[in-house]
Amino acid sequence: MSRETVFVQGNEACVEGALYAGLDFFAGYPITPSTEIAEHLAARLPARGGRFIQMEDEIASLCAIIGASQAGKKVMTATSGPGFSLMQEALGYAVMAEIPCVIASVMRGGPSTGIPTHVSQGDVNQARWGTHGDHAVICLTASNHQDVFAMTVEAFNMAETYRTPVILLFDEVVGHMREKLVLPVPGELPLTERLRTQVKEGVNYHPYLPREDGRLPMSDFGGVHRYNVTGLFHDMWGFPTDNPRIVRDLMRHLVDKIETNTAQVCKTKGFFLEDAEYVFVSYGSSARTVRQVVEERRLFGERFGLLELQTLWPFPQEAVREACARARCVIVVEMNLGQVVDQVKLAVDRSDDVFLVNRYDGVFIAPEDIMNLMRLIQGKGV
Amino acid sequence: MAVKDYIRSRFFPHIWCPGCGHGIVLGGLLRAVDGLGIPKNDIVMVSGIGCSSRISGYVDFHTLHTLHGRALAFATGVKLSRPELKLIVPMGDGDALAIGGNHFIHAARRNIDITAIVMNNRIYGMTGGQFSPLTGPGLKATTAPGGTIDPMFDVAELARAAGATFVARTTTYHVREMSKILARAISHKGFSVVEIFSQCPTYFGRKNKEGGAVEMMRRYKEITVPVGSPDLQDNPELIERGVFVDRQMPEYCEEYDKIVRQAMERAAQA
Ligand code: SF4
Numbered sequence: 225m226s227r228e229t230v231f232v233q234g235n236e237a238c239v240e241g242a243l244y245a246g247l248d249f250f251a252g253y254p255i256t257p258s259t260e261i262a263e264h265l266a267a268r269l270p271a272r273g274g275r276f277i278q279m280e281d282e283i284a285s286l287c288a289i290i291g292a293s294q295a296g297k298k299v300m301t302a303t304s305g306p307g308f309s310l311m312q313e314a315l316g317y318a319v320m321a322e323i324p325c326v327i328a329s330v331m332r333g334g335p336s337t338g339i340p341t342h343v344s345q346g347d348v349n350q351a352r353w354g355t356h357g358d359h360a361v362i363c364l365t366a367s368n369h370q371d372v373f374a375m376t377v378e379a380f381n382m383a384e385t386y387r388t389p390v391i392l393l394f395d396e397v398v399g400h401m402r403e404k405l406v407l408p409v410p411g412e413l414p415l416t417e418r419l420r421t422q423v424k425e426g427v428n429y430h431p432y433l434p435r436e437d438g439r440l441p442m443s444d445f446g447g448v449h450r451y452n453v454t455g456l457f458h459d460m461w462g463f464p465t466d467n468p469r470i471v472r473d474l475m476r477h478l479v480d481k482i483e484t485n486t487a488q489v490c491k492t493k494g495f496f497l498e499d500a501e502y503v504f505v506s507y508g509s510s511a512r513t514v515r516q517v518v519e520e521r522r523l524f525g526e527r528f529g530l531l532e533l534q535t536l537w538p539f540p541q542e543a544v545r546e547a548c549a550r551a552r553c554v555i556v557v558e559m560n561l562g563q564v565v566d567q568v569k570l571a572v573d574r575s576d577d578v579f580l581v582n583r584y585d586g587v588f589i590a591p592e593d594i595m596n597l598m599r600l601i602q603g604k605g606v
Numbered sequence: 607m608a609v610k611d612y613i614r615s616r617f618f619p620h621i622w623c624p625g626c627g628h629g630i631v632l633g634g635l636l637r638a639v640d641g642l643g644i645p646k647n648d649i650v651m652v653s654g655i656g657c658s659s660r661i662s663g664y665v666d667f668h669t670l671h672t673l674h675g676r677a678l679a680f681a682t683g684v685k686l687s688r689p690e691l692k693l694i695v696p697m698g699d700g701d702a703l704a705i706g707g708n709h710f711i712h713a714a715r716r717n718i719d720i721t722a723i724v725m726n727n728r729i730y731g732m733t734g735g736q737f738s739p740l741t742g743p744g745l746k747a748t749t750a751p752g753g754t755i756d757p758m759f760d761v762a763e764l765a766r767a768a769g770a771t772f773v774a775r776t777t778t779y780h781v782r783e784m785s786k787i788l789a790r791a792i793s794h795k796g797f798s799v800v801e802i803f804s805q806c807p808t809y810f811g812r813k814n815k816e817g818g819a820v821e822m823m824r825r826y827k828e829i830t831v832p833v834g835s836p837d838l839q840d841n842p843e844l845i846e847r848g849v850f851v852d853r854q855m856p857e858y859c860e861e862y863d864k865i866v867r868q869a870m871e872r873a874a875q876a
Contacts, residue, residue, distance in 0.1 A: 288683035
């Protein structure tokens with residue numbers, strides 16, 4: 225089978241990735257700049273026997289896909305800024321009840337209604353800490369359509385592997401820009417199905433008793449095992465409890481199942497890092513600008529390198545530390561007041577040598593924005 | 607089967623106060639399910655948050671205890687994924703109609719085949735007796751020490767106006783009638799709403815001097831009459847019980863199935 229090449233928006237690349245990953249159920253509420261994801265899935269899902277539903281709001285959308293996932297489907301919703309804020313309550317539920325689901329947030333500037341049609345990368349911290357309580361979460365991103373596709377497939381695989389919500393953060397430029405996408409053929413990218421229980425009908429099944437490897441074999445609603453699912457701290461039967469030992473153990477399980485697998489979850493891409501004197505750390509569309517700067521300045525013999533983050537949470541601390549270890553300084557490029565730069569400072573030993581190039585005015589970062597700071601850092605004046 | 611065969615006895619005793627109406631609703635519901643002979647594996651109960659919502663933990667079905675007000679949204683996802691399953695969604699009055707009001711009217715509008723049970727005790731019990739959208743003006747609650755000035759909804763009217771195709775009301779006093787109505791609601795194809803007056807002696811009863819559970823239930827007998835009762839002419843304050851709406855309209859999952867069939871046929875031709 226030969227690969228098909230299409231010319232699409234990033235939002236459509238996400239749709240293609242989700243369909244490739246085996247999406248069967250989507251619930252959503254229209255919001256700019258994510259709407260095309262819902263529109264394309266409304267058209268594409270029924271032809272494959274899948275279900276699309278437009279809910280009354282974003283809260284209901286995430287709740288509906290959680291219900292569908294519990295019934296055995298691969299599920300997703302898509303939103304932006306304020307819609308993502310509304311989803312935080314149900315996001316916490318999916319964390320606690322360990323229900324696989326994928327949430328794509330095509331970021332818009334905030335706070336509040338903010339700047340709907342312009343670019344921003346303002347949801348990085350919301351993705352991590354938007355919901356209450358301590359928890360782990362997986363959040364992936366991409367800078368080009370091929371990676372949007374690949375990371376969307378990854379998001380489904382990780383959601384099903386770790387039984388957790390996975391957040392896809394794209395920015396408006398990635399979501400709306402059109403470029404080439406080569407569609408992988410079936411079987412080319414690995415797909416993960418959730419682990420289903422082998423326990424036979426009538427035999428005691430403990431839905432919330434993790435295996436040694438931390439994975440929870442699941443029984444879908446409608447199957448032969450009847451059990452309780454709750455957002456309260458719960459015992460191995462899924463029944464609410466406030467027993468301090470069980471509460472503590474469940475909290476550890478929820479965090480550890482992701483934090484002990486950071487090597488699998490954390491993905492980055494390096495460009496010219498081997499001998500880089502100046503290491504840039506960036507993600508999403510701003511990483512494209514950085515890549516252009518790096519490639520141009522290499523022609524002038526300047527040793528610039530780029531570490532592009534594809535996993536934002538858990539933060540790829542090891543990869544960042546490693547890439548920055550020999551750098552003279554580290555420059556984080558992002559479109560917010562500095563949400564990743566704080567993490568980079570924590571990851572490297574010399575936080576004084578970490579600089580930020582950012583814009584938070586809805587305007588895409590240009591090479592000049594980066595070079596203005598570089599001239600200062602390199603002592604070339606302005 | 608005996609009613610106790612539908613119970614997860616491992617999780618007893620339940621958390622409800624002595625005299626709480628929710629246990630009576632549980633009994634009535636299980637008798638309805640038993641009468642219908644629906645296999646336990648075919649039932650999914652989805653509930654929200656509150657005293658009433660804890661009912662899902664105690665029944666031996668597939669049970670999803672979700673977020674405050676959101677049970678119908680979760681249930682919509684389950685139902686649309688597995689339309690062959692029976693979805694039962696018990697909710698408290700605050701859960702269903704305050705925080706969950708939007709989900710309630712839209713589930714009714716879609717006419718998705720879910721049975722919503724509003725266990726109406728006119729108070730927030732679990733958080734300690736604050737007024738709900740069904741408390742009604744003049745009544746007392748911890749957040750309305752001088753009496754609430756908030757008008758209330760008529761659940762049945764609201765459900766009908768929003769598009770529910772089966773709407774009924776009953777009380778914990780009329781427990782046999784309750785079982786029959788619940789059986790009809792569960793069998794109904796489309797969105798069904800059953801409002802059940804369910805006493806909260808701990809908060810509503812005490813605050814509003816309605817006495818204990820027995821007095822409160824006796825009151826349900828006195829203030830309600832069957833639909834269309836001639837007594838209503840003399841006493842318009844009486845509240846009607848029984849089935850208000852029972853009509854057939856296209857059901858959401860079935861309509862979506864048609865979309866899927868057409869889309870798959872088109873795809874096969876292409
Ligand atoms: S507080 Fe009221 S509603 Fe809650 S269990 Fe007690 S009596 Fe029932």
